[in-house]
Amino acid sequence: MCSRCNYREILERAGLEATPGRMHVLEVVGSHPAPLSAAEIHRTVNRSRALDRVTVYRILDRLVEKKILQALSLGGRGRLFGLAPNEHHPAHPHFRCARCGGVQCLPPGGVRVDLAGVRRVFAGEIRRVEVQVEGLCANCLQRG
Amino acid sequence: MCSRCNYREILERAGLEATPGRMHVLEVVGSHPAPLSAAEIHRTVNRSRALDRVTVYRILDRLVEKKILQALSLGGRGRLFGLAPNEHHPAHPHFRCARCGGVQCLPPGGVRVDLAGVRRVFAGEIRRVEVQVEGLCANCLQRG
DNA sequence: CCCGTAATGCAACTATGTTGCGTTATGAGA
DNA sequence: TCTCATAACGCAACATAGTTGCATTACGGG
Ligand SMILES: [Mn+2]
Ligand SMILES: [Mn+2]
Ligand SMILES: [Zn+2]
Ligand SMILES: [Zn+2]
Numbered sequence: 001m002c003s004r005c006n007y008r009e010i011l012e013r014a015g016l017e018a019t020p021g022r023m024h025v026l027e028v029v030g031s032h033p034a035p036l037s038a039a040e041i042h043r044t045v046n047r048s049r050a051l052d053r054v055t056v057y058r059i060l061d062r063l064v065e066k067k068i069l070q071a072l073s074l075g076g077r078g079r080l081f082g083l084a085p086n087e088h089h090p091a092h093p094h095f096r097c098a099r100c101g102g103v104q105c106l107p108p109g110g111v112r113v114d115l116a117g118v119r120r121v122f123a124g125e126i127r128r129v130e131v132q133v134e135g136l137c138a139n140c141l142q143r144g
Numbered sequence: 145m146c147s148r149c150n151y152r153e154i155l156e157r158a159g160l161e162a163t164p165g166r167m168h169v170l171e172v173v174g175s176h177p178a179p180l181s182a183a184e185i186h187r188t189v190n191r192s193r194a195l196d197r198v199t200v201y202r203i204l205d206r207l208v209e210k211k212i213l214q215a216l217s218l219g220g221r222g223r224l225f226g227l228a229p230n231e232h233h234p235a236h237p238h239f240r241c242a243r244c245g246g247v248q249c250l251p252p253g254g255v256r257v258d259l260a261g262v263r264r265v266f267a268g269e270i271r272r273v274e275v276q277v278e279g280l281c282a283n284c285l286q287r288g
Numbered sequence: 289c290c291c292g293t294a295a296t297g298c299a300a301c302t303a304t305g306t307t308g309c310g311t312t313a314t315g316a317g318a
Numbered sequence: 319t320c321t322c323a324t325a326a327c328g329c330a331a332c333a334t335a336g337t338t339g340c341a342t343t344a345c346g347g348g
Contacts, residue, residue: 017314019313019327021326021327050328051328052329054306058306058327059326071219073218074217075223077335077336079219079305095266098271106262107262110264110266111259111262113256114256116254118237121251122239122250124241124280124282124284125280127278127279128278129276130276130278131257131275131276133270133272135268136271138268140268161294161345163345166295181335182336183334196296197297198296199295221304221335222335
């Protein structure tokens with residue numbers, strides 16, 4: 001669990017009851033160094049407490065809706081969930097290994113994106129920019 | 145169909161037979177202004193010619209493997225397929241509307257990404273960087 | 289024309305996510 | 319403390335996206 005995050009407070013400030021299920025999901029996601037799939041979250045939570053698969057999905061949807069979590073589509077079959085950027089956790093790009101599929105968080109501030117050229121010609125409203133990096137992780141690089 | 149692309153030649157240079165199915169899939173993807181889902185590609189191809197869903201998936205996998213197409217994970221439920229960047233088609237970011245889910249290709253060169261900060265600390269090999277922009281499209285912006 | 293190989297079709301299956309609906313837990317107010 | 323409306327939850331069924339196994343067909347080099 002992230003020591004700087006009070007999950008109960010986060011939930012209540014978002015107007016959500018701090019139910020055991022939500023607390024548990026949030027702790028699992030917040031304590032993991034990389035974003036997790038719904039299946040991984042479900043498995044992990046259920047090692048200490050029974051919580052239905054559908055309930056996990058509904059909790060995740062709710063937390064994403066309240067911008068407590070963010071969902072990432074990184075090329076695997078489904079979405080991955082991680083803490084959304086906030087005062088303690090700056091936005092950062094994500095890396096996916098083309099060989100083993102492993103996902104890593106890259107350091108924040110390591111990437112600078114200049115969207116000026118897009119804003120000049122794009123008529124819509126830009127809200128969020130995600131940078132995804134693909135390649136070979138250190139492990140797979142060694143093994144050829 | 146992109147007038148600058150000779151799809152038969154592209155396939156043969158990649159060591160792939162230029163079968164009718166592959167030609168057709170490639171023409172459908174290449175002639176569309178935005179990336180398409182496998183289902184949309186299947187539907188479109190089948191308006192003029194019977195081609196099994198599984199075959200479409202296998203063709204897409206093969207074309208992505210040969211870097212003729214690229215697959216994008218833009219937050220919808222599945223992947224979208226478009227022409228991979230090549231001499232005629234520079235890489236460009238993609239936009240997804242948070243309200244209607246519509247996807248648009250943004251102009252190339254409109255975005256500059258500086259990865260120096262990542263390269264300094266990341267031990268793996270970086271092969272590709274994808275920039276995804278989310279927001280409201282011009283249409284949805286008008287309608288509130 | 290013959291044959292090995294690659295491509296295709298089809299059915300079944302897996303993984304991921306969603307919906308409907310009945311049950312249970314919670315908390316605000318009487 | 320009791321009541322009740324609401325929100326959370328569980329479970330079965332369903333939906334969508336993608337994969338696998340295996341038989342059949344098409345193709346191209348001898
Ligand atoms: Mn992250
Ligand atoms: Mn594009
Ligand atoms: Zn790897
Ligand atoms: Zn829109």
